[in-house]
Amino acid sequence: MERDFFDEAKTFKAFCDEKRLRILALLLDGEKCVCALNEEMDLPQSTLSYHMKILCESGVVEGRQEGKWTHYSISVQGIGGAAETLKRYVPKGVIQLGDEGCCASL
Amino acid sequence: MERDFFDEAKTFKAFCDEKRLRILALLLDGEKCVCALNEEMDLPQSTLSYHMKILCESGVVEGRQEGKWTHYSISVQGIGGAAETLKRYVPKGVIQLGDEGCCASL
């Protein structure tokens, strides 16, 4: 089985930028609309939009349209997928909690 | 407590590049010296060296000097730290396995 390194890299694009991490941290409080993020991030609207797109494409953030507004929230599944991917970079044979299945979902 | 987003981003720099993921995948087999990686990656020596530096700075890879040779290996602790960081981006209140401590080390 060939790994899709391109896709895996894409997932982590979300986390390798300071501003995007800050946005994610704001979304920890729950779903927020762009205008709210805009105020808290102090960035031009287009810049924020750019980062939101990358966050969505990486799968860790989801957007929800409601009339004129777009609400963004963290995708728990998306983060879980990233964690799952990360785990695959731990060499086999390393004794580690969770290998028996208790953390299979993370 | 202020998060050090810069440092967190640095950690994930390791995983957001296709070539670095490929290098990590090669290191899953165990410690390897640069010359071995060089053959398998088919990259100029200086290019590989550049990526190894980023991998080390992100904390997920460790280098070990042995005479003229440098051996690199995956740092299980480093990957664990990254996973730990990732987990902090899961919103509170989301029901999830591992919250009771069984996966505290991951």
Add this chain to the structure above:
DNA sequence: TTGTCAAATCAAATTGTCTTGATTTGAGGA
């Protein structure tokens, strides 16, 4: 339909990352 507003997209400039040959460093061995 026309206007308004939130948000996405565009395009051009800036900034940052990556690539690579050349050079340097540093550990042996002759």
Add this chain to the structure above:
DNA sequence: TCCTCAAATCAAGACAATTTGATTTGACAA
């Protein structure tokens, strides 16, 4: 010491990501 070799560093150019004002889109109200 001097040479050789592995690997790091340097420096310049190529390439990719980011920034931003301007423009477009699409939803709703008048």
